[in-house]
Amino acid sequence: MIETMLILSLVFFALAIAVSVYRIIRGPSLPDRVLAMDLIGVNLVSGIAIFSILLGTKxxxxxxxxxxxxxxxxxxxxxxxxxxxxxxxxxxxx
Incomplete structure (x- = not known):
């Protein structure tokens, strides 16, 4: 059950990164693009942490x-x- 939830959360983080990439490409202003880049960094850190938990390694x-x-x-x-x-x-x- 836990593994399913972790994999599902990885999928949601991947979707959030995809939406952020879309915001970088189509962003109406430069601050929106900077915020989307920061959001990609936060989602990437969270995704790697979940992947680390999934593999059981530090x-x-x-x-x-x-x-x-x-x-x-x-x-x-x-x-x-x-x-x-x-x-x-x-x-x-x-």
């Missing part, structure tokens, strides 16, 4: 941590780019 925890950190940093960088137009500002002394 081997994927490093992958989950890496994807979570990269998704967070990319969301922050894209939001900063939308707000200011640059990600890293250099101050010049002249």
């Amino acid at each position: 081997a994927f925890f490093d992958v989950i941590l890496l994807i979570g950190i990269l998704a967070f940093i990319s969301t922050i960088a894209l939001c900063k780019f939308i707000e200011r137009g640059v990600i890293i500002e250099y101050k010049r002394n002249r």
Whole structure:
């Protein structure tokens, strides 16, 4: 019963990722696309965690941590780019 629920949840996460990819392609604005990319990262982390539970291993925890950190940093960088137009500002002394 538990395995069936885990597989069903993996299917739902795959559908959520597919809907997010559609939002990235057809998104009306850039912030909607950034939010969809963040949603893909969250769903991917959740899907890998469920897959790890399904296999009964702890081997994927490093992958989950890496994807979570990269998704967070990319969301922050894209939001900063939308707000200011640059990600890293250099101050010049002249």
